[in-house]
Amino acid sequence: MGIVLGPNRYGKAETRVVRVYRDGARHSLQDLNVSVALSGALDATHLTGDNSQVLPTDSQKNTVYAFARSHGIGSAEEFGLLLARHFVDSQPSITRARVGIEQYDWQRLGPHSFQRDGSATRTATVRYDGERAEVIAGVTGLVLLNATDSEFRGYVHDPYTTLPETGDRILATAVDATWRYADADAEPAVGTGAADGGWDGAYAAVRAALVAAFTGTYSRSLQQTLYAMGQRVLTERPDVVEVRLALPNKHHLLVDLSPFGLDNPNTVFVAADRPYGLIEGTVTRDDAPPPLGEW
Incomplete structure (x- = not known):
C-alpha cells in the first residue's frame, strides 16, 4: 500500500488592512480581513523541502497592502478578483487561488469620524483557476x-x-x-x-x-x-x-x-x-x- 500526497494549499490568513481615502475634508474608509490560499505544482516542498516554487506567505501579505495602495479597494469582491488573478497569472507554479474577505462596515459620524457597525459582517470569496473566476458573496451574523x-x-x-x-x-x-x-x-x-x-x-x-x-x-x-x-x-x-x-x-x-x-x-x-x-x-x-x- 503506497502513501501519496493529497490535495493541499497554503497561504496567508487574516491580513487586516484598512484603506483610508482622504478626499479633501471628507474621508472614507474600507476595513478588510483578507485570507489567501494558493495551490498548484507544490509537491516538492512537501516531499523534499524544495521551496523553489513557493511564494512566501509574507509576500502574499505584502501584496495585499501594496494593492490596497496602488489599486484601491473598490469593493470586497473587486479586490478579491484582483488578488486572485494576480497570484495565478504571475506565478507559474500556482494554478488556483482562493481569496476570502471579511468586510467590516463603519457608520459615518462626521467628515472624518466613524463608528464600527457591529450588526453583521459582509463576506466575499473569490476563486480563480487561470481561466475562470467565481465570486461568492455573503453576510454572517x-x-x-x-x-x-x-x-x-x-x-x-x-x-x-x-x-x-x-x-x-x-x-x-x-x-x-x-x-x-x-x-x-x-x-x-x-x-x-x-x-x-x-x-x-x-x-x-x-x-x-x-x-x-x-x-x-x-x-x-x-x-x-x-x-x-x-x-x-x-x-x-x-x-x-x-x-x-x-x-x-x-x-x-x-x-x-x-x-x-x-x-x-x-x-x-x-x-x-x-x-x-x-x-x-x-x-x-x-x-x-x-x-x-x-x-
Whole structure:
C-alpha cells in the first residue's frame, strides 16, 4: 500500500488592512480581513523541502497592502478578483487561488469620524483557476427576529419528545448566507432594493431580499423560512444562481411566572444561547453552472 500526497494549499490568513481615502475634508474608509490560499505544482516542498516554487506567505501579505495602495479597494469582491488573478497569472507554479474577505462596515459620524457597525459582517470569496473566476458573496451574523407569525407543530413525537407544540412563537436567527454569481466578469445588474449596480449595489439588494423574505413569511418551520429567503433572492436577482443559508434557531423560551402569582401571556422570555437548532440548506437554479469547487 503506497502513501501519496493529497490535495493541499497554503497561504496567508487574516491580513487586516484598512484603506483610508482622504478626499479633501471628507474621508472614507474600507476595513478588510483578507485570507489567501494558493495551490498548484507544490509537491516538492512537501516531499523534499524544495521551496523553489513557493511564494512566501509574507509576500502574499505584502501584496495585499501594496494593492490596497496602488489599486484601491473598490469593493470586497473587486479586490478579491484582483488578488486572485494576480497570484495565478504571475506565478507559474500556482494554478488556483482562493481569496476570502471579511468586510467590516463603519457608520459615518462626521467628515472624518466613524463608528464600527457591529450588526453583521459582509463576506466575499473569490476563486480563480487561470481561466475562470467565481465570486461568492455573503453576510454572517445578520440577527433577525419575528415576535409573532411563527409556529411549530405537527412534527414527529417519539418517546423522547417533550417539546410542546405552539401556534405562536418568537422566531429568531443569526443568518449566515452566501450567494454565487453567474458571471464573475459581468458587472452585477441593478435590482430590487439597490439604488445602483456594481458589487456594492448587488450586496445591498441581496441582503434586503433576505431580510424582506424573513420578515414577510408566515413561518411554520425555520426550514420553510430558509427556502423563502433563498427563493426571494433568486427571483429578484437574475445574476445570482445559488444561495446557501445556515440559520441557527435562537430559542426564546417562555418563563414560568406562576411561582410569583403572575401569568405570562407570551410576553416574557429567556433567550437561550445553547443548545440550538441549526437549519442549513441550498436554494439553486436548476440550470446553474457547477461551482469551481473546494480545494
